[in-house]
Amino acid sequence: MMADSVRLASGLTISRNEEVLPFPHAASEDMLCTFRARVESALSRHGAPGEWEFFDMDAISSAQRAYLVERGVMTPGFAKGVGRSRAFGLFQGGRAALEINGTDHLRMLGSGPPDGLSDVWATLDHIDDTLESEIAYAFDERWGYLTARAADSGTGLRAFLTLHAPGLMITGRLAAVAASLAGEGLALAPLWSGAGGVFQVFNRKALGTSEGRITEAVTAATRDIVEQERTVRKGLLRENPVSVRDHIGRALGVAQQAWSVSVAEALTLVSSIQVGVSMDLVEGPGIDAGATLSLMRRVQSAHVVVDGMGSGLGGLEDPRVDEVRAQLLRRIFAGARVAQ
């Protein structure tokens, strides 16, 4: 039970390039537009009707881009970029996605539940095979799939596991975790600038190893961190029962009563309350230790704007976003209370 409250999600990205065209930052927009059209037509031809939907990136609003990033179907770097040749493809309503003409010509990506890496890989591998039947990839026996960043060459694969580790964060143990991960060719990076204690473990190296070994290494390292987080949470409660209950109770009080909440504060509140839920310190109708990720998504700005269409919000910069977010928190935690 506790393990599931620490591991939140998994994700994969695969980078590929066409053999002959210069990489996007060095190629002309016209060449990239021709390439993009080839990719879109190849995937539409091979897949079932309606399986792929393609969007012009210039036609996607900033709120929609942020929403896609929050859903885990677009990378933050691609969302920020510009250029008329850039396109975004959504596979089966979001089961996977394709970024065209970002840092590399092609980047396939997908997200899933914590133990879903192999399913995500199977989906992306299939898309990769389909693309490869039409596009000659830049490939070298020594360097593997060639990418704009030399560091991605090899498998072109990055595997991510997202963890909720506020215990390790507040006890200052993450630097040690990151240092030990670095020794294994892995890395730790904060998601949402560390708000809510959410981090991602991913591989730094894509060369000299196989796709299977990369996902195994990330999974194995994560298992160890989950165990440490679980131990820290138990230790904190055992040694400081009053301050832990006080901290969680205060978070719940703010979530139930506040009238304006920023995204960083909302993530911190949800984080504290959900730790309480996982340790049976918070109870009530609709409370679920497995809901951490979905709650953290719902309080993100683009989700508040898109889900709260009826609230008449103008966009991500609308000052009322914080008010609507506070309403949402009040609604979510209305029936929750600190267990006696």
Place this chain on the structure above:
Amino acid sequence: MFSEGSDWQAAASGGRTCESCGEEPATIHVLHFDGSAVTHTHLCASCAEEEAGHVDGAALVVALPSMLGTVASAMISAVSSEREHGFAPICAVCGTTLNDFRENGLFGCAACYQVFQSYLDEELEDRTAGEHLGKVPTRTPGGQHQRREVVRLQRMLSELVESERFEEAASVRDRLAELEGQVSAG
């Protein structure tokens, strides 16, 4: 979700040395959260580990690799090699120079891997660990012959430029442009 940290630009901190010992290359970017203030430190792995031991419970420490060791050291060795040989290589296909690569961490095309290979090679201590071991392309799309010809001409162009045979290089380049146009149109 995908963190921005995973797409760090190698050049953003390329060549930086550890702020604590000043000797080893900094491979870990440590953010100290103290209330609302955030301070950044770039450390080597062993100083970061030591640092982790000194942090009291009130401060929050987050660490992420500030760069990729491979690329950063490759850039450092490229600089020293440049000093030794007195020239900086340039990719004749896309025009990427070693300096461009050092600034933004990006190669411009597949041929760059040939042009800058020696710099990446020097970096790899365990050469067998540097070989690609993953999936390989199995299908060969139509027009394969034309594509191989493009790759062959790209290599030839690099060599001609390197040996300063510019007239021959110009004609290879024209032929390449023509072929690339045909290939990109499918």
